Structures are given as structure tokens and as C-alpha cells.
Amino acid sequence: MAEAISILGSTGSIGRQTIEVAENIGLKVAALTANRKTDLLEEQVRRLRPEFVAVYDETAAKDIKIRLADLNVRVASGMEGLIEAATLNSVKSVVTAVSGSVGLKPTLAAIHEKKRIALANKETLVCAGSIVMKTADECGAEIIPVDSEHSAIFQSLSGRDRSELKKILLTGSGGPFRGRKRAELADITPAQAVSHPNWSMGAKISVDSATMMNKGLEYIEAMHLFGVKPEDIQVVVHPQSMIHSMVELIDGTVIAQLAVADMGLPIQYALTYPKRLPSMFQHLDWTAMRDFTFEAPDLENMPCLALAMRAAKEGGIMPCVMSAANETAVHMFLAGKLGYNQIYDAVLDATEAMGNVAEPDLDTIIEADASARVFVAEHYSK
Ligand code: MG
Numbered sequence: 001m002a003e004a005i006s007i008l009g010s011t012g013s014i015g016r017q018t019i020e021v022a023e024n025i026g027l028k029v030a031a032l033t034a035n036r037k038t039d040l041l042e043e044q045v046r047r048l049r050p051e052f053v054a055v056y057d058e059t060a061a062k063d064i065k066i067r068l069a070d071l072n073v074r075v076a077s078g079m080e081g082l083i084e085a086a087t088l089n090s091v092k093s094v095v096t097a098v099s100g101s102v103g104l105k106p107t108l109a110a111i112h113e114k115k116r117i118a119l120a121n122k123e124t125l126v127c128a129g130s131i132v133m134k135t136a137d138e139c140g141a142e143i144i145p146v147d148s149e150h151s152a153i154f155q156s157l158s159g160r161d162r163s164e165l166k167k168i169l170l171t172g173s174g175g176p177f178r179g180r181k182r183a184e185l186a187d188i189t190p191a192q193a194v195s196h197p198n199w200s201m202g203a204k205i206s207v208d209s210a211t212m213m214n215k216g217l218e219y220i221e222a223m224h225l226f227g228v229k230p231e232d233i234q235v236v237v238h239p240q241s242m243i244h245s246m247v248e249l250i251d252g253t254v255i256a257q258l259a260v261a262d263m264g265l266p267i268q269y270a271l272t273y274p275k276r277l278p279s280m281f282q283h284l285d286w287t288a289m290r291d292f293t294f295e296a297p298d299l300e301n302m303p304c305l306a307l308a309m310r311a312a313k314e315g316g317i318m319p320c321v322m323s324a325a326n327e328t329a330v331h332m333f334l335a336g337k338l339g340y341n342q343i344y345d346a347v348l349d350a351t352e353a354m355g356n357v358a359e360p361d362l363d364t365i366i367e368a369d370a371s372a373r374v375f376v377a378e379h380y381s382k
Contacts, residue, residue, distance in 0.1 A: 003092030004030035005118075005271065006052075006085050008106055010044055011037040013202040014097035014120045014146065014263060019044060021268045024280050031085040033098070036060035042067050049073070052088055054081025056102065079105060086110035093271060095146070096121040099204055100327055101320075101369050104128055108362075111141040118270035120146035122217045123327075127320035128365050129224030143225065144270040149218050150225055151266035152244035152257035157226070158274075160249075167232045168222055169246040169254070172215040173198050174237040174297070182301045188340035190333060198241040198261045207330045208304075211343055212297065216308020220319045223312055230312045235305065237295045242284070260284060303344050307351070316356040317368040324372035325350035329380065338380055346376045 005022060009015045010032040022029055029048045034041040036057040045053055045068055053068070054076045055061035061077030068075060076084055079102075086094050086106035093116040096103045103121035110117055111132070119125070124132055136143050145151050153168055176197055177185055194206040201209070208214035215235055222233055236246075244266075246256040259265050260282045268279050299306040304326070311318040329346040332338040338346065350372045357364055 004028040004088075004090050005093045005095060006031035006033075006088060006091040006110075006115075007095045007097060008033045008082060008085060008103065009096070009098035009121075010034055011040045012097055012099060013200070013205075014267065015095070017264050018095050018097060018118075018267050018271075019048065020280075021264050021271065023048075025268065025272065025277055027271060030090045031088050033082050033085045034060075035098070035102075038064045038067065045071065045073060051090065052076070052085055054078075054085045056082060082106040083109045086115070087113045092116060093118055095267070095270075096124060097146075099202060101127055101324060101366075104132075104362075104366075108132065108135060111136050111139050111143075114139055114141050117141060117143045118146050118267070119143050119150075120267075122147065122221055123323055125221045125224045126217050126323045127369060128362060129220065129319075130359075131362060131365075133224050133227070144273050145221075145225055146263075146266050146270045147218060147221065148261070148263060148266050149245040150222060151269060153222060153226060153247060155257045155269070156245070156247040156255040162227070164249050164251075165226075165228070165232075166248045166250045166252075167234055168226060168228060169234050169236050169248060169256075170215065170218060170222055171236050171238040171241075171243050171245050172212065172218075172297070173209070173239050173241045174295075175210045175212055175214075175302075177210055178237065178239060178298075180301065182303070182341060186339060186341050190336070193333070193340060197239075199263070201263075203334055204327070204330050207333060207343070208326070211304040211340075212302040213304035213308060213326050213343075213347075215297070216305045216311075217323060219305075219308055220312045230309065235297045235309075237297050239293060239295075240289075240291060242289065242292065258284060304347065307344070307348060311351065314356060316358045317354070317360050317365060318351060318356050320360075320365050320368050321354050321372040322347055322351050324369040325376045328373045328376040332376070332380060342380065346380050349379060350375045 031052040033054040065075040094110040095118040241261040
């Protein structure tokens with residue numbers, strides 16, 4: 001616990017919550033990275049006094065270097081800067097909270113240095129799950145999930161022999177448009193899509209929750225993290241977000257993890273694992289709970305989830321193509337350049353246009369990622 005942490009993506013939603021948790025439990029922060037939000041980053045650096053800061057965007061890096069000239073902090077930029085932040089000597093755990101596939105290389109670099117990975121970047125496992133898990137195994141690096149569902153599965157499986165696992169029950173709220181028909185969603189605006197009923201999250205993941213692509217990405221992530229086949233994972237819609245996921249054991253017993261819907265909790269657990277500490281989060285009030293319901297996901301009206309489940313079965317570069325195409329399409333939607341239902345259309349087109357490659361290496365994955373982005377940007381620009 002005395003060792004410091006590094007936060008990749010400190011200005012995003014998970015990054016900001018990680019800082020709150022670290023301050024609350026007295027954990028030293030040695031490095032911060034951001035893409036380009038320099039105002040917030042400067043504020044964080046002045047408060048936490050890390051030894052190292054990296055800004056991915058070159059122009060923003062120059063700006064922050066000037067602003068922080070009075071402090072004893074090293075500033076770097078680009079992918080090299082992110083990798084250095086992930087591999088600093090003084091760092092024990094790396095929180096990978098960047099959004100998108102930019103997290104892949106720094107995460108692998110940290111694994112090679114045997115850092116504990118508090119994994120909050122879905123794309124890392126979705127795109128390169130086989131490579132990442134194999135490397136972690138070879139290097140003896142721990143990967144502790146931060147995503148609430150995977151943290152719940154991880155906690156439910158803790159201390160249990162893997163041969164006792166029958167299946168994973170991956171829960172999800174169903175998002176803000178649960179129960180609506182796809183045809184009714186054509187005119188959904190970015191503001192409507194990002195207003196999630198239970199969770200407060202960044203814009204990209206909020207849109208993914210609305211389309212249920214988020215659950216699809218989590219499905220693929222769970223496959224890799226827990227070494228199970230797609231057919232061993234069942235998606236269960238649980239609108240109250242009280243249960244964060246469950247495991248069913250071979251004797252029929254189900255073990256669930258429940259807590260308030262606050263990302264700070266799985267973040268704290270990933271940082272203190274295997275210990276638990278008191279937290280600043282609310283405890284569940286069982287007298288205030290009314291409904292506690294479950295239903296099957298509506299794959300017809302949430303086709304992104306069905307698409308992700310198919311990509312999970314196909315494997316190869318398909319999960320990466322799908323995720324990259326989705327990321328581009330969501331950013332275009334948020335920028336007003338794409339309709340809400342076109343997110344699915346764009347992702348489907350990209351996966352159909354690009355042929356699959358079995359057992360891809362890292363370069364093939366990175367190329368597929370880039371091609372999928374170009375495909376969506378070119379075919380769907382207004
Ligand atoms: Mg989640």
C-alpha cells in the first residue's frame with residue numbers, strides 16, 4: 001500500500017474518481033496522463049504533486065510544460081510519454097483509464113514491468129485480449145478489473161477453483177432506452193443518449209450503454225479476463241444496477257456482488273486488493289429497495305449487443321474492428337455528424353467490409369483498428 005500509483009487518463013471520469021479514492025485512502029500518485037484537457041490536468045498536478053506527467057497531444061504537452069515550469073515535475077508527450085508513465089520505477093499499480101485503443105501499448109509495457117494493472121480500459125482486452133492475458137501470465141503481472149461488472153465477477157470468483165464455475169451472469173441496466181423499439185430511437189440526440197439512469201460516466205461509454213454496445217464489449221472482456229467461452233456468459237438485464245454481476249457454480253449456487261452504483265468502489269478494491277478498507281461510499285439501504293427485477297436483453301432492438309456477441313464468437317480481429325468502428329461512430333454521433341441508429345449501421349458495415357484474420361499479432365490488430373476507423377469516417381461523413 002505504500003507504493004505509488006500511476007493514472008493513465010486522469011482527467012476522464014474514471015481518472016477523476018481514482019484521484020478521489022487515492023486521496024481518501026492515502027495512496028501516493030506518482031504519474032498522471034491526459035489527452036489534452038490541460039486546465040484540469042494542471043489543477044490535478046498542483047494538488048497531487050506527481051513526479052511525472054504525460055500529455056498525449058503534442059501541442060497540449062507544450063502548453064502544460066510552460067504552465068508547470070515552477071514545479072519539479074517532468075513532462076513528456078505522445079505514446080512514449082504514456083508508456084513512461086505506465087512503467088515508472090516508483091509505481092506499483094497502473095490505473096488504465098484512458099478511453100480507446102490508445103491504452104493498449106502502455107498497458108502491455110506496464111505488464112512487462114510486472115506492474116499491477118487496475119484495468120479500466122475496455123479496448124485493451126477487446127482488441128488484444130489473448131495477447132494481453134498471455135503476456136500477463138508469462139510476466140506474472142496481476143490484472144485487476146475496475147469495470148463494475150468484472151470487479152463483481154472477480155470478487156465472486158475469489159478463492160474459488162475455476163473448475164467450479166458453470167457460467168458468468170453479466171448484468172446490465174439496459175440503459176436509458178430499455179423497452180424502446182429501434183425505430184423510435186432514430187431522432188435520439190447526444191444529450192438524451194448520455195443521460196444514464198444509474199451511472200455517471202464519460203460521454204463515449206454513456207452512448208455505448210444506451211446502445212448496449214458497452215455490454216457487448218464487457219462480454220468480450222469477460223471472456224478474456226476469466227478464460228471462458230462466449231457460451232459460458234449470459235447477459236441479464238437488471239435495471240436497478242444493484243447486483244453488479246454474478247457467477248453460477250456447478251452445483252447451481254449463484255454468488256453475486258451487490259453495492260451502490262458508484263465506480264469509486266471497484267476502483268478502490270482494485271487498488272487495495274486483496275485487502276478491503278472502509279470507503280467514502282454509501283452503503284446499501286435494504287429498507288429503501290423496492291424493485292429487484294431481471295429480464296433477457298432485447299437483442300432485436302439493441303442490435304449492437306447481438307453484433308458484439310457474434311464478434312466474440314468469431315474472434316480474430318473482429319472484436320477490434322467492431323470496437324474501433326464503434327468508437328469512431330460514437331464520436332461522430334456526439335459531434336452531430338451521425339444519427340443514433342447509424343452507429344449500429346456503421347459498425348455492421350465495417351465488420352462486413354473487413355475480412356477476419358485468425359490469431360492476429362499486435363501489429364495486425366493495430367492496423368485493423370486504424371482501418372476500421374478510416375472506413376467509418378469515409379463512408380459516413382456527411
Ligand atoms: Mg461496466
